[in-house]
Amino acid sequence: MTKRVLTLCAWGGPATLVIALIGWLIAGVLPIPLGSESSVEQVVSFYSHDTRVIAGLAISTIGVCFVFPLVAVIGVHMVKMEGRTPILTFLQLITGAATGVCLLLPLLLMTTIAFRPDRNPELTVMLNDIAWLLFITPIAPFMIQNVAIGVAILNDKRQTLPRWVAYVNFWVAFSFIPDPLAFFFHSGPFAWRGIFIFWLALTTYSIFLVVMGLTLRKAIKESSDLDACRLPPPRHDAPQPTNKLRAARVPRRRRPRPRRSPAAGAQEASRTHSR
Amino acid sequence: MPKKRPGHIPGEAGLWIFLLGDMTLFAAILLAFLWSRRSDPLGFKDAAHQLIQPIGAVNTLVLLLSSYVVVRALFAHRAALYVDARRLIAGAIGCAAMFAGLKAIEYYASISAGHTPVSGQFFNFYFILTGLHLLHVIVGTALLAAWQLMCIRRRAWEGTQRVVEGIASYWHMVDLLWVAIFALVYLVSAE
Numbered sequence: 001m002t003k004r005v006l007t008l009c010a011w012g013g014p015a016t017l018v019i020a021l022i023g024w025l026i027a028g029v030l031p032i033p034l035g036s037e038s039s040v041e042q043v044v045s046f047y048s049h050d051t052r053v054i055a056g057l058a059i060s061t062i063g064v065c066f067v068f069p070l071v072a073v074i075g076v077h078m079v080k081m082e083g084r085t086p087i088l089t090f091l092q093l094i095t096g097a098a099t100g101v102c103l104l105l106p107l108l109l110m111t112t113i114a115f116r117p118d119r120n121p122e123l124t125v126m127l128n129d130i131a132w133l134l135f136i137t138p139i140a141p142f143m144i145q146n147v148a149i150g151v152a153i154l155n156d157k158r159q160t161l162p163r164w165v166a167y168v169n170f171w172v173a174f175s176f177i178p179d180p181l182a183f184f185f186h187s188g189p190f191a192w193r194g195i196f197i198f199w200l201a202l203t204t205y206s207i208f209l210v211v212m213g214l215t216l217r218k219a220i221k222e223s224s225d226l227d228a229c230r231l232p233p234p235r236h237d238a239p240q241p242t243n244k245l246r247a248a249r250v251p252r253r254r255r256p257r258p259r260r261s262p263a264a265g266a267q268e269a270s271r272t273h274s275r
Numbered sequence: 276m277p278k279k280r281p282g283h284i285p286g287e288a289g290l291w292i293f294l295l296g297d298m299t300l301f302a303a304i305l306l307a308f309l310w311s312r313r314s315d316p317l318g319f320k321d322a323a324h325q326l327i328q329p330i331g332a333v334n335t336l337v338l339l340l341s342s343y344v345v346v347r348a349l350f351a352h353r354a355a356l357y358v359d360a361r362r363l364i365a366g367a368i369g370c371a372a373m374f375a376g377l378k379a380i381e382y383y384a385s386i387s388a389g390h391t392p393v394s395g396q397f398f399n400f401y402f403i404l405t406g407l408h409l410l411h412v413i414v415g416t417a418l419l420a421a422w423q424l425m426c427i428r429r430r431a432w433e434g435t436q437r438v439v440e441g442i443a444s445y446w447h448m449v450d451l452l453w454v455a456i457f458a459l460v461y462l463v464s465a466e
Contacts (some may be wrong), residue, residue: 009380070396148315161287163287164288164292165289165292166289166293167291167293168292168293168296170293171292171293171297173301174296174297175296175300177407177410178403178407178417181403184392184393184400185393186309190403195303195307196303196307196413
């Protein structure tokens with residue numbers, strides 16, 4: 001049962017992408033979004049198709065929230081990686097939640113702009129600027145989240161998640177660095193609609209959602225962890241309930257070995273001595 | 276641990292996702308730079324002549340030297356000559372500091388001459404490319420410092436092989452990116 005819930009949460013990653021993209025396509029954000037160089041008429045006419053724009057944006061506001069289950073399931077796996085002091089897990093949860101809010105708020109703001117399209121056009125342009133710059137520029141929470149995930153994976157000896165996922169996370173974090181440049185430029189590749197801002201961030205964020213979702217799904221599928229699966233299938237090799245036996249067996253097998261050899265050596269030495 | 280097999284990957288396979296992804300992004304920005312140069316080759320030529328080319332050339336040599344030093348340090352680390360490795364890594368960190376210092380002088384000169392990141396397309400790309408690269412130099416210096424710490428603690432070679440090779444690979448990437456930036460921004464644009 002737990003495993004099924006975890007798998008559903010992991011699918012939240014790809015679901016975020018698909019539902020948000022569908023919403024944006026309906027709203028008309030997607031083939032070509034509004035840019036900082038768009039004229040007042042273009043901005044006003046975008047929001048004047050109110051029902052379609054509101055419907056699309058409302059779908060995408062729901063869609064981006066599917067990132068929260070993904071953040072939670074990443075957290076569950078990071079706890080397994082980190083053990084007793086899960087500082088990076090907490091960091092990932094906090095920053096992941098903040099990222100989700102940073103994605104959600106601008107979309108709600110855009111929906112609000114479409115709520116009363118007959119207002120003063122200057123106000124519409126201003127609100128549109130706020131919405132887009134809020135959407136593009138707050139990158140630090142997401143970058144910290146990526147680095148926390150990456151460091152936790154690289155420090156994990158058991159390889160709960162494959163190590164390349166860590167490097168993908170570092171790369172995704174790096175690809176977000178140009179985003180604050182959107183404040184400086186009104187046109188060109190570094191304006192908010194430019195390829196190195198909106199399009200790059202959209203691509204790498206999609207890669208993040210899909211890679212994390214799919215690798216976590218695989219990790220959940222392959223995990224034989226007992227907390228991941230409350231009802232273990234009956235094992236024919238063990239007569240007792242297996243939990244305690246298994247837990248006790250692992251350290252017992254490993255610890256005595258290094259002690260035994262010097263002890264045995266000492267015994268032999270004492271034997272030869274007595275002879 | 277795989278030792279010097281013919282198919283040995285420096286660092287680890289996953290690291291190369293990051294390195295190649297990074298280089299792809301820089302390549303894309305350089306392509307965008309060349310693309311916008313096509314529309315205004317004369318303006319780019321004038322602007323490129325405003326840069327102080329000797330500083331760029333010296334910085335190229337400094338980074339190439341640092342890459343050589345890093346290779347020597349890697350060999351010293353492999354041979355467990357930790358004292359030698361520490362000296363060489365300190366040398367590489369010195370090169371990085373020199374690079375950053377020269378870069379700062381160059382930034383100061385061009386900003387006080389009135390060429391800011393928003394004055395024209397050439398300087399826009401110049402500051403973004405060199406700024407992103409400088410960020411890589413800073414990260415690389417932090418990684419070299421981490422390597423130095425490993426040598427001070429004299430960790431066994433087996434445990435740190437992948438990490439150290441990864442750091443060296445990252446540093447070579449920083450060097451390679453600078454060579455590409457120097458060639459395209461300083462030299463090709465000035466033609």
